[in-house]
Amino acid sequence: MTLGPDMGSFKLDIDPILALILRNSYGSVMLQVPEGLKRYLPQIARFIEQRTGVEVILDGDVCYGACDHPGDNASMLGCDAIIHLGHEDIPTMERGHVPIHFFRVSMNDTGGGLEKGIELFSRQFKGNRIGLVTTTQHLGLIDRARVLLEAYGSEVVIGEPGKREAFPGQVLGCSFQSAREVSPGSDAVLYLGTGRFHPLGIALSLGREVHCIDPMTGDHTKVGMDEVEAFLRKRFARIARAQNLLHDEKETVVVLSVKPGQRRIRLARELAALAKDKGIDAYLVSMDLLDPMKVRSFGFKVAVSTACPRIVVDEDERYGEEGVTLLSPIEFRISVGIQTMEDYHLDEEW
Numbered sequence: 001m002t003l004g005p006d007m008g009s010f011k012l013d014i015d016p017i018l019a020l021i022l023r024n025s026y027g028s029v030m031l032q033v034p035e036g037l038k039r040y041l042p043q044i045a046r047f048i049e050q051r052t053g054v055e056v057i058l059d060g061d062v063c064y065g066a067c068d069h070p071g072d073n074a075s076m077l078g079c080d081a082i083i084h085l086g087h088e089d090i091p092t093m094e095r096g097h098v099p100i101h102f103f104r105v106s107m108n109d110t111g112g113g114l115e116k117g118i119e120l121f122s123r124q125f126k127g128n129r130i131g132l133v134t135t136t137q138h139l140g141l142i143d144r145a146r147v148l149l150e151a152y153g154s155e156v157v158i159g160e161p162g163k164r165e166a167f168p169g170q171v172l173g174c175s176f177q178s179a180r181e182v183s184p185g186s187d188a189v190l191y192l193g194t195g196r197f198h199p200l201g202i203a204l205s206l207g208r209e210v211h212c213i214d215p216m217t218g219d220h221t222k223v224g225m226d227e228v229e230a231f232l233r234k235r236f237a238r239i240a241r242a243q244n245l246l247h248d249e250k251e252t253v254v255v256l257s258v259k260p261g262q263r264r265i266r267l268a269r270e271l272a273a274l275a276k277d278k279g280i281d282a283y284l285v286s287m288d289l290l291d292p293m294k295v296r297s298f299g300f301k302v303a304v305s306t307a308c309p310r311i312v313v314d315e316d317e318r319y320g321e322e323g324v325t326l327l328s329p330i331e332f333r334i335s336v337g338i339q340t341m342e343d344y345h346l347d348e349e350w
Contacts, residue, residue, distance in 0.1 A: 005043035026080040032059040067261020071096030088166040093261035106140040116218030122152035127187025134192040251281040257307035292322040309347035
């Protein structure tokens with residue numbers, strides 16, 4: 001395995017990339033990475049150019065995931081392929097005319113964080129069958145985590161991927177299928193990763209608490225049903241506010257993303273038609289990067305997003321500061337009386 005340039009806490013096996021380029025006789029490729037890897041992009045490009053002679057064009061736009069690939073731009077610039085580092089493929093997304101090749105960027109040794117976290121979890125939790133899930137960034141640790149858990153006497157189950165995931169045990173912010181698969185019959189569901197969004201979505205989807213291990217720090221925490229209920233109360237408040245605004249204003253905007261992996265045109269049209277059936281003027285607006293100031297510029301106080309499901313949750317306060325109530329598809333249906341809060345779930349409508 002040939003490692004590329006020094007990437008700090010990350011490592012990249014560059015041999016498969018070089019072999020791919022040479023095998024296909026690519027003359028020009030576009031190189032894309034997520035924001036956390038952008039500072040390494042010039043060194044990686046130089047390394048590839050020197051060893052293959054290929055022209056490398058760096059993608060300078062913000063990248064939020066595999067769903068945000070630059071297929072259209074690469075095609076316009078005459079690139080033969082896209083080399084995407086740091087995310088896994090989404091099998092069902094649109095690709096365009098330029099081939100996209102995904103390569104994993106792994107975390108370096110966690111400094112004992114994974115071992116510490118699993119030890120804490122195994123000491124505090126008494127159960128036999130553990131359902132294990134993780135995010136793209138930590139897929140390289142899932143087999144190691146399984147071995148460590150089994151050493152403490154646990155049976156570990158890892159779910160098969162859904163339509164949007166590429167690997168067993170993987171969860172995305174827009175799909176928790178592998179977690180739903182391992183939940184029945186498991187004494188606990190264990191999430192390996194950072195942040196609260198993914199385990200919160202899992203807990204909401206499963207209706208049960210989720211254990212969390214941060215493989216970098218070794219911290220063991222839980223997302224319990226009290227946290228889920230607090231989240232639901234907050235979202236219900238947004239829905240109630242939207243109901244009042246829609247009653248008074250009788251207009252909304254349905255935002256349609258043009259990002260290749262987020263183009264839910266059919267869903268956006270269905271929501272716009274639903275609004276009109278309820279006597280609400282609805283306008284379809286296309287955007288690449290969804291931003292509260294862009295939405296506010298149209299003058300609407302309620303907007304429905306069919307872009308990345310995380311935006312509604314993660315950007316809630318920013319939209320509120322601009323006087324916009326941003327809803328997910330299910331939240332909009334609840335606001336117009338088609339569904340109820342008992343039907344609530346995070347957005348996985350693909």
